[in-house]
Amino acid sequence: MKRVLISGAAGFLGSHLCDRFLSEGYYVIGMDNFITGDRKNISHLWNDSKFEFIEHDVSEFVKIDGGLDYILHFASPASPIDYLKIPIQTLKVGSLGTHNLLGLAKAKKARILIASTSEVYGDPLIHPQTEEYYGNVNAIGPRGVYDEAKRFMESITMAYHRFHGLETRIVRIFNTYGPRMRLNDGRVIPAFMGQALRGEDLTIFGDGIQTRSFCYVDDQIEGIFRLLLSDYKYPVNIGNPNEITIRDFAEEIIKLTETNQKVVYKDLPIDDPKQRQPDITLAKKILNWEPKVKRRQGLQLTFDYFKSLSKEELYKMEH
Ligand code: NAD
Ligand code: UDP
Numbered sequence: 490m491k492r493v494l495i496s497g498a499a500g501f502l503g504s505h506l507c508d509r510f511l512s513e514g515y516y517v518i519g520m521d522n523f524i525t526g527d528r529k530n531i532s533h534l535w536n537d538s539k540f541e542f543i544e545h546d547v548s549e550f551v552k553i554d555g556g557l558d559y560i561l562h563f564a565s566p567a568s569p570i571d572y573l574k575i576p577i578q579t580l581k582v583g584s585l586g587t588h589n590l591l592g593l594a595k596a597k598k599a600r601i602l603i604a605s606t607s608e609v610y611g612d613p614l615i616h617p618q619t620e621e622y623y624g625n626v627n628a629i630g631p632r633g634v635y636d637e638a639k640r641f642m643e644s645i646t647m648a649y650h651r652f653h654g655l656e657t658r659i660v661r662i663f664n665t666y667g668p669r670m671r672l673n674d675g676r677v678i679p680a681f682m683g684q685a686l687r688g689e690d691l692t693i694f695g696d697g698i699q700t701r702s703f704c705y706v707d708d709q710i711e712g713i714f715r716l717l718l719s720d721y722k723y724p725v726n727i728g729n730p731n732e733i734t735i736r737d738f739a740e741e742i743i744k745l746t747e748t749n750q751k752v753v754y755k756d757l758p759i760d761d762p763k764q765r766q767p768d769i770t771l772a773k774k775i776l777n778w779e780p781k782v783k784r785r786q787g788l789q790l791t792f793d794y795f796k797s798l799s800k801e802e803l804y805k806m807e808h
Contacts, residue, residue, distance in 0.1 A: 490516045492558050494553060494593075495507055495563060496562050499521035499530050501530070503530075506561055515559075525568070527669075547590060559717060560599050566582075602716065603657070605724060606636075607728065610624040612625050613764065630759055631758075633760075646659055647659075663767040664702065667706030668790065670791070681738075682746065685743070686796065689750065691753070694758060697735045698736060700733060701732070702766045704780055707781075715778050730769055
């Protein structure tokens, strides 16, 4: 049985990856320190004999008994309000955490896939973003802690590939959403849906003409799974190219949630990218992958999940 280590296993994407690998017959070792994750995301796996969980900070030395075939490094705060709140941990998990897992992959002769991000393109000056684009990142701005950690992560991963011949994969994930996102993580979908459920106004940052392109989690996981098993070692964009302005998106959420909320405008966070849309030509070509889930359907599934949460969770604003 193939053995896979997933860091960030108690998070949104990490927990969906655990489910996917278990359903494919793998033995899964999940690792997390719960800094932005939640035990609840993996509680359904506690009694699965093919699942093992290690509570550990991957920025500290990582020790695993037995062999490993694959490592997926997904540990990192991912939402702007999270990484603004814990900037040093964000830098450490992207740099030291990645170094530790690359070392582990080398020792175990395992293939490693790292979770990079569209944020390596910063506030992009080309549109849509292709993998060849070098990006436009403000290293010393508040978002720089995340963007630069991820850029370093890509760089050290390629160095391990070139210098040690390690089998590496790099996914550049564009805004992904779905069940198990944290309602209070500040990202736009949980923010708007939480506001709709609490009867609050929807907060649009800036004038709302900035764009994003939202990918449903099942599509994202399929892309990552295919990339891991492919033989392509350079970065690949995985995301949904269907782009929308945040203003139009707020209207979509109001319709979907059948609420009559108003929108209110707040200050745009510093360095908030103005446009974001993945060019997925490469993923289509080498992975034969493209997203299947329409935004209407994905948002409904996500809203159903948020609706099922308790009142306590709905009103919990701190974590
Ligand atoms: P998340 O916050 O839900 O999950 C991250 C998990 O990592 C959490 O469970 C957290 O507790 C854990 N973690 C953080 N630091 C750790 C450490 N030092 N040691 C052990 N565990 C640690 O976020 P997510 O949306 O699931 O993102 C997962 C990964 O995907 C991240 O690396 C993120 O940068 C990347 N990503 C996500 C998106 C997206 O749209 N969801 C977009 C681009 C990149
Ligand atoms: N945003 C917003 N209102 C909110 C939360 C976010 O208008 O309550 C905006 C945010 O400024 C950004 C977009 O929505 O332009 C997506 O934000 P998110 O934090 O989800 O992801 P990222 O900026 O990392 O793409």
